[in-house]
Amino acid sequence: MTATGNAIIFDVEVQFGSQSFLLLVDTGSSDTWVVKTDFQCVNSTDNSDLPQESCLFGPTYDVPTDMEYVKNQTFGVQYGTGIAVGKVGFEDITIGGITVPKQKIGIVDRSTDKGDGINSGILGLGYPPLTSAHYGSTLDNSTLLLNRAVYDPTFVSMYKKGLVDSWYSLAIERLPQNVSTGPGGWLGLGELPPVAHSNDWAVAPIEVTKGLPDLYTGGVDQITLMTLTVDGIAWGSRSTKASRTTNSTSFQAVADSGNPMNMVPQEVADEINAEFKPPAVYNEEAGVYVVDCNAETPALGIEIDGHTFWHQSADMIIRDENTGFCYSSVNGPASGLGVTIQFLGDAFLKNVVSVFDFGKDEMRFATRTGGKNGTTGGKGNGSGSGSGSDDETPVPSSASALGTGLGSIASLVLLTLAIAAIL
Incomplete structure (x- = not known):
């Protein structure tokens, strides 16, 4: 990609x-x-x-x-x-x-x-x-x-x-500052990508999204979106762990590679954005928290299945390549017609290897542990098998693009919600 x-x-x-x-x-x-x-x-x-x-x-x-x-x-x-x-x-x-x-x-x-x-x-x-x-x-x-x-x-x-096999994987890449285009990572079709990652996987069942109107679900309780339960969110100082805050109220969120942002409960978004130095300020017209491009970012961890997935500082600020303005990658939820939906977007996905399994109706996440691991060999065509289990060996990607x-x-x-x- x-x-x-x-x-x-x-x-x-x-x-x-x-x-x-x-x-x-x-x-x-x-x-x-x-x-x-x-x-x-x-x-x-x-x-x-x-x-x-x-x-x-x-x-x-x-x-x-x-x-x-x-x-x-x-x-x-x-x-x-x-x-x-x-x-x-x-x-x-x-x-x-x-x-x-x-x-x-x-x-x-x-x-x-x-x-x-x-x-x-x-x-x-x-x-x-x-x-x-x-x-x-x-x-x-x-x-x-x-x-x-x-x-x-x-x-x-x-x-x-x-x-x-009945699952695909994603490992998406961040780019260096001020670089707008470059290698984007891997989409693996029944394969894991060739990147270093933990062998300790968080497993999250894909759930029926609560509150969607009948016209969207056909009046049937069925899986529609890639929805999972987030157990909690931790945030605060990057240097002092003792000063961090944890909100352990669980909520549903959609894992969405078409959305650059994490969209979380509004009160949590407000508190996280207040931790930027200087603080990120909500802009009504743009619908985002505008922030100094060189701001000091807070630590952010998403808790799933007993695992906390910490975000790199680079993933906390998004720079608009045309205007030069910067905004926080953490926003409030999408709301309308009485429905509120949270999202885990690219800001989260850049920090994990993610697996989307239709056979088991579950998602699996493992922490990225470094850069590309240099794995070569294997089929390299997106075919093959695997389950994202602890002893799985990463194999080459299924596709690439410019x-x-x-x-x-x-x-x-709301890039592609x-x-x-x-x-």
């Missing part, structure tokens, strides 16, 4: 038939989609047409003349950054040398959502209930959560066809 936008977006190479594109890796959504060659970029405020370059996507998908579309279905998905709509079709999808024949994909012809300057869509790695095909030949913005035609996303199809760029502070707050349509 490659990190872009000062390591807040992570792209991976995905092949559609014979065409290759970079897609944003998103554990918080489920669809694989790409913008087509003649797609229309749309202004999210007044729905007016914009030049394609305004949407900041990379190369576009040249739809084959013999493309097989899904009859009487349309594609429509809403994220925190916008809407993408189009048709549903079948295409052979290849990631890291592993091909899923005739995978359902979204072929986007209108979008208010934006890329990072080089990616061309999204690789959603979530559960089937989050997929965004809809019955019928027409779709408007008010029906993006209704009348869903649920299908198996790309990774689910992979493991159901026996192409990989990347660049992103935009303003406000646009990053799958629940944004209800908020």
Whole structure:
């Protein structure tokens, strides 16, 4: 993978038939989609047409003349950054040398959502209930959560066809200060990434997300998001452990690689941001805690299954590459329609090796213990087996990509939250 936008977006190479594109890796959504060659970029405020370059996507998908579309279905998905709509079709999808024949994909012809300057869509790695095909030949913005035609996303199809084990792993990288684009880490399909990590794994069952409206769940208690229970949060001085505070009130959170921030209960976010020196100050317009780029950061630990995952100081401040402003990577929750959702985003994920296991409906996390461990050999194609157990030997990554760029502070707050349509 490659990190872009000062390591807040992570792209991976995905092949559609014979065409290759970079897609944003998103554990918080489920669809694989790409913008087509003649797609229309749309202004999210007044729905007016914009030049394609305004949407900041990379190369576009040249739809084959013999493309097989899904009859009487349309594609429509809403994220925190916008809407993408189009048709549903079948295409052979290849990631890291592993091909899923005739995978359902979204072929986007209108979008208010934006890329990072080089990616061309999204690789959603979530559960089937989050997929965004809809019955019928027409779709408007008010029906993006209704009348869903649920299908198996790309990774689910992979493991159901026996192409990989039923889990994937992530190890995402931070970039040096003032470097906007560089190596982004590894996406392993049934494999662990080649990075040094603890052999002591925290195990967290993937849970039914509490409070989601029936229109989002179909009125059924089922797993939708990558939701787990956080046992508590610790924060305070980096130099004096005795002065740290621990909030042991548990809460649900979604592990979301498409979100650069940790979004925690509001009172906890307020207290953590007050510990920056000078303190981070909440900006209503941007929806983030603005902070001095050179501020002294507090220690932050996320507690899961009896393990505390401490964050490096570099992961506590996010720098906007266009404006130069900085903001805290800790924010309050996403709220709306009576629903409040917390997130563990890239600020957390940069400090762990994470495993998302559909076979066991669980996530596993191990602390990163250094830089790249230099592991070579193995298959290197994303296939293979493993369980993230204590004696597992890391093996090579499943895919790699190139990347660049992103935009303003406000646009990053809910980067690709799958629940944004209800908020």
